Amino acid sequence: MRWLCWFAAGYLSAAGQASALALKPDPKAWQDTAVWYQIFPERFRNGDRSNDPVRDSLGSKEWVPHSWQISAWTSDWYARDAWEQAKSDDFFGTVTDRRYGGDIQGIIDKLDYLRDLGINAIYLNPVFWSGSHHKYDTFSFHHVDPWFGPDPPGDLAIIAKETEDPATWQWTAADKLFLEMIKQARQRGIRVVIDGVFNHAGLGFFAFEDVQKNGPASRFKDWFDVQSWDNPDTPENEFRWSGWHGIAELPEFAETASDGTGDLVPGVKAYLLAVTRRWMAPDGDVSRGVDGWRLDVAWMVPNAFWREWNALVHGLNPSAYTVTEIWKDAHDVTLAGGFDATMNYEGFAMPVKGWLFDTAITPTEFAAWLDRTRATWPAGTALRLQNLLDSHDTPRAASAAFDGRAGKKYKKRQEFDLAVSGSVSPKDNPDYRWEKPDQRAWKLVRMAVLLQMTYVGTPFLYYGGEAGMWGANDPDCRKPMLWDDLVYDQEFIGPDGERVRPQEVNFDRNLHAFYQAAIALRRETPVFHTGDFRWLGTDDDAGTLAFERSEGKARAVVVFNRSEDPQTVRLAAPAGWPDVAVPARFVSDGGSAVLRRTGGEVLVEMAPLSAAVFLP
Numbered sequence: 001m002r003w004l005c006w007f008a009a010g011y012l013s014a015a016g017q018a019s020a021l022a023l024k025p026d027p028k029a030w031q032d033t034a035v036w037y038q039i040f041p042e043r044f045r046n047g048d049r050s051n052d053p054v055r056d057s058l059g060s061k062e063w064v065p066h067s068w069q070i071s072a073w074t075s076d077w078y079a080r081d082a083w084e085q086a087k088s089d090d091f092f093g094t095v096t097d098r099r100y101g102g103d104i105q106g107i108i109d110k111l112d113y114l115r116d117l118g119i120n121a122i123y124l125n126p127v128f129w130s131g132s133h134h135k136y137d138t139f140s141f142h143h144v145d146p147w148f149g150p151d152p153p154g155d156l157a158i159i160a161k162e163t164e165d166p167a168t169w170q171w172t173a174a175d176k177l178f179l180e181m182i183k184q185a186r187q188r189g190i191r192v193v194i195d196g197v198f199n200h201a202g203l204g205f206f207a208f209e210d211v212q213k214n215g216p217a218s219r220f221k222d223w224f225d226v227q228s229w230d231n232p233d234t235p236e237n238e239f240r241w242s243g244w245h246g247i248a249e250l251p252e253f254a255e256t257a258s259d260g261t262g263d264l265v266p267g268v269k270a271y272l273l274a275v276t277r278r279w280m281a282p283d284g285d286v287s288r289g290v291d292g293w294r295l296d297v298a299w300m301v302p303n304a305f306w307r308e309w310n311a312l313v314h315g316l317n318p319s320a321y322t323v324t325e326i327w328k329d330a331h332d333v334t335l336a337g338g339f340d341a342t343m344n345y346e347g348f349a350m351p352v353k354g355w356l357f358d359t360a361i362t363p364t365e366f367a368a369w370l371d372r373t374r375a376t377w378p379a380g381t382a383l384r385l386q387n388l389l390d391s392h393d394t395p396r397a398a399s400a401a402f403d404g405r406a407g408k409k410y411k412k413r414q415e416f417d418l419a420v421s422g423s424v425s426p427k428d429n430p431d432y433r434w435e436k437p438d439q440r441a442w443k444l445v446r447m448a449v450l451l452q453m454t455y456v457g458t459p460f461l462y463y464g465g466e467a468g469m470w471g472a473n474d475p476d477c478r479k480p481m482l483w484d485d486l487v488y489d490q491e492f493i494g495p496d497g498e499r500v501r502p503q504e505v506n507f508d509r510n511l512h513a514f515y516q517a518a519i520a521l522r523r524e525t526p527v528f529h530t531g532d533f534r535w536l537g538t539d540d541d542a543g544t545l546a547f548e549r550s551e552g553k554a555r556a557v558v559v560f561n562r563s564e565d566p567q568t569v570r571l572a573a574p575a576g577w578p579d580v581a582v583p584a585r586f587v588s589d590g591g592s593a594v595l596r597r598t599g600g601e602v603l604v605e606m607a608p609l610s611a612a613v614f615l616p
């Protein structure tokens with residue numbers, strides 16, 4: 001009797017859980033339907049001229065002339081101001097000292113633009129206080145950069161009174177405006193995910209400054225991996241510490257085991273967990289906090305820390321999204337650390353470059369690559385991967401397409417040199433095609449975008465791709481955003497300072513309309529969010545491939561023609577395919593295409609360099 005009751009109770013409880021689940025929507029369902037937009041805050045929009053950075057705000061101020069000034073948003077990218085020429089003969093020797101004045105107000109001003117584009121999730125590069133334009137050298141993880149907010153001097157005065165104790169932390173004007181931005185984004189149905197840079201800090205980080213000043217007497221002495229302390233009996237400073245990739249300006253946080261199997265040291269851990277609570281639940285209110293985090297160089301931080309950190313994040317907010325930045329096989333850290341997904345460099349950006357832009361692999365090899373990198377994820381994770389073409393760490397897609405050509409000599413073939421230095425920037429490769437991409441390159445980009453919208457995982461756009469921006473690898477992928485209401489100088493200077501054929505720089509309205517329509521197609525078609533995936537065929541001679549997404553009775557067929565010639569694509573008719581001609585719902589080049597059935601086959605004439613979506 002006792003056993004029976006126990007069984008019955010268990011049975012009822014399982015049934016009760018099932019009906020509760022049916023009534024309660026999955027808190028993470030939004031992660032399947034996200035259309036991501038990456039914003040690099042310094043370069044997105046200057047919404048407030050009064051807070052523009054001053055020379056004193058630069059981490060590199062001692063190395064820039066007193067004549068330093070903010071760069072004009074609409075200026076010719078490779079043309080150089082007088083202060084730059086005074087410092088160096090080389091464009092690349094001063095470009096990282098530039099500031100353009102982008103800020104939080106600028107993002108708020110353009111939330112309507114993002115909503116109208118169809119965006120429902122933003123990933124922000126770091127917003128916390130730092131001395132660089134990219135802000136990966138953090139000075140404070142608990143404050144938004146004062147020059148992103150309305151009152152830099154007031155914010156600095158507040159910050160100066162605080163310690164590592166969260167009880168001392170105030171909300172600065174920049175912090176408050178950032179929380180206002182989250183609120184206004186949410187009102188437009190847009191989620192906000194921020195960058196968690198938890199492997200290292202910057203030289204201006206308060207704890208590191210204290211260690212530098214007080215040496216072994218600092219209460220933060222255990223926070224960093226100190227290799228040698230200064231010997232006061234010698235004139236030189238022997239203080240040495242570990243920096244990210246050997247870069248001393250990025251002091252790494254200490255770990256409890258030198259081989260990465262430990263944890264972050266207790267002081268650092270307590271600080272970062274407090275920071276996480278602060279931004280997830282400001283003043284304890286999750287509804288005012290961020291929707292998740294992108295974790296910089298996630299493989300360089302111990303999994304033990306990530307497990308505890310993810311438990312905290314998802315405990316505070318079960319709908320939160322956490323995504324690793326990993327360039328190679330991301331499974332170990334992403335799954336062992338308890339993350340929701342990874343930035344899909346390996347399973348999307350790299351193979352798309354390899355096939356669509358460079359034709360270094362055949363359609364069949366491309367299909368095998370996608371299978372290998374998709375099927376190895378749990379099904380739920382695969383739907384939530386961020387399928388990107390480019391980011392702040394790669395050339396822009398249009399430049400990758402323009403520079404793409406068969407027979408390339410790669411430095412790292414397994415990555416198709418997506419972001420390999422010495423290969424994809426005019427800085428160290430004089431053959432790189434950094435110039436304005438031609439129409440053919442944009443056709444390839446449109447095909448790639450349609451793949452983002454229809455493949456398993458979520459489309460992830462880098463700011464300005466939809467506006468027609470181009471550029472080689474960092475720094476050229478970080479130009480100021482192209483806006484329709486601004487007039488830009490032509491580009492008539494090259495990276496070596498020589499005059500080149502003038503190139504028009506304009507917001508591309510046609511391209512923008514294409515993105516808007518492609519995003520709408522994605523958002524209105526649930527089969528692209530959660531549907532099953534299967535290949536319908538690849539043809540290496542013709543340069544074509546096709547796949548199907550299906551869920552219940554819904555289906556979509558997507559066909560690509562990568563060749564420079566028209567191609568007739570023939571496929572075995574999918575089960576239940578209608579006996580009537582099906583016109584394409586969307587064609588990447590703006591043309592038309594019709595799928596016709598003949599017996600057991602369906603076939604479609606595809607224009608060169610085009611992709612088409614059919615929704616029978």
Ligand SMILES: [Ca+2]
Nearest residue numbers: 048052101103
């Ligand atoms: Ca500004």
Ligand SMILES: [Ca+2]
Nearest residue numbers: 231234236237
């Ligand atoms: Ca000394």
Ligand SMILES: [Ca+2]
Nearest residue numbers: 199252300301
């Ligand atoms: Ca580390």
